[in-house]
Amino acid sequence: MQTAGGINRYFANLISRLPQDYSPVLTTCQFQQVNYPTHTNLKTFFYKRFGFRPGRVSYWLEQYYFRAVTFLNQFDIIHPTYYLLLTRQEISQCKSPVVLTVYDMIHELFAEWMDASRELIEEKRKAILAAQAIICISENTKKDLLEQYSLPEEKVTVTYLASEIDASLSYGAESIPSRPYYLYVGNRTNYKNFECLLKAFTKAVSVQSHVSLCVVGTPFTRVEQKQIFELQLSDYIEHYAYVSDTHLAKLYRCSIALVYPSLYEGFGIPPLEAMSCGTPVIASNCSSIPEVVGDSGILFNPQVTNDLADILLDLVDQPTERDRLIAKGYQKSREFSWDKTVAQTIDVYRSVAG
Structure with a gap:
């Protein structure tokens, strides 16, 4: 959904800085002008949306392509970039442990501006309740999350973001x-x-x-x-x-x-x-x-x-x-660094990977 926005930068830095013995897999349907991460062992499964006509058939097949990718690969962890899956299934249907990043509670707190139908809020709620671990990008986001949802606090970890611009x-x-x-x-x-x-x-x-x-x-x-x-x-x-x-x-x-x-x-x-x-x-x-x-x-x-x-x-x-x-x-x-963010994220991965 983003070419180089905040969430894009977050995952690009996270994936690129994973240890060299990790083998990250990226599933995507975005074109190459998007800011893609790099990693020695990165494997990308790319589905070209509307690669053939009629477009609605291509869109319909997309979910089955990603379901096949998920079925044929044994993932240790799934870390969705947002609250929906490319398989168009609910996160509760994932066979692997799910780590979910919650960026803010804007849709819940400003629903009249951001999500009057509350459709995304409901998708987000299901994702939050289904995830094995949750990462928040600030203490304030964690506070707002725990006020909105009944969750055990030990399920939630705060990892700050960083800047690559100086x-x-x-x-x-x-x-x-x-x-x-x-x-x-x-x-x-x-x-x-x-x-x-x-x-x-x-x-x-x-x-x-x-x-x-x-x-x-x-x-x-x-x-x-x-x-x-x-x-x-x-x-x-x-x-x-x-x-x-x-x-x-x-x-x-x-x-x-x-x-x-x-x-x-x-x-x-x-x-x-x-x-x-x-x-x-x-x-x-x-x-x-x-x-x-x-x-x-x-x-x-x-x-x-x-x-x-x-x-x-x-x-x-x-x-x-x-x-x-x-x-x-x-x-x-100097208190914020992507290396610190990645190290804390890896700790979360290890906590749910068994």
Whole structure:
């Protein structure tokens, strides 16, 4: 479902860093432009969706292809990348132990925005209850999970994510905004609270008209374009759709700060990437975000637009404070590593592999 999103990066790093005596098997129906993992012993079973016509026949056969793969291979463990299987069977039907990663509880907590029909919530519930072990990517996600579902706590392990982007990648020739700029990275779904940032930035540019806002992510929707126009921000916002890791690292390092106003995150990789690239972080004080940022960034109440506006204005004229936050951010970012994530994940695998 992703070309290079958070879950994609998670599994690409997890698989690629498994010990050399492991033999990971990847089942997929995604084309090669997806960010695939690498491993000496990696074996991939790839089903080309709609490889022949009619397409509905190809789609119907897909589930039986993956059922055959599962039947003919003796897997020690199955680790689904999400809450559904390519076999279109329920996880409770798996013959091998299942380790399931729960990224967040966004669908349950924001059902009216994310899953009004509650179809995915139900699939997720079945998967959670059927798995032999569960990995959560933050303590906050674990807390929310245990509040939503009646599970033994010993079944749940927390393994933090990490970042492969750092300042060493940030010195290429890629373009950046010509004016001093704040940076926003990621999607802008309702709970991401992008509207709060726009309103706060409107107040900021009314005082500091030389600053701009750089947005990295999908193109603006018509609703967003209308809102930007009505707030008279058209001349103050620059948009970059899809950028390479080196370009993103440079955008991080050269910004005044990353602004992350999300109402909820299972982990929140952009703040960690920003700290690794040497830029201050201004982020919400809720959900898992304080676990990632700690006292190395500026945390604010995402429900209060004026608080964020005041922070944006203050930081522009405080180079000493920026330097302090950058130094603390570098130090905080070193607490997270993919090697640590993989080692903890392997412990979970061993606990259920018998």
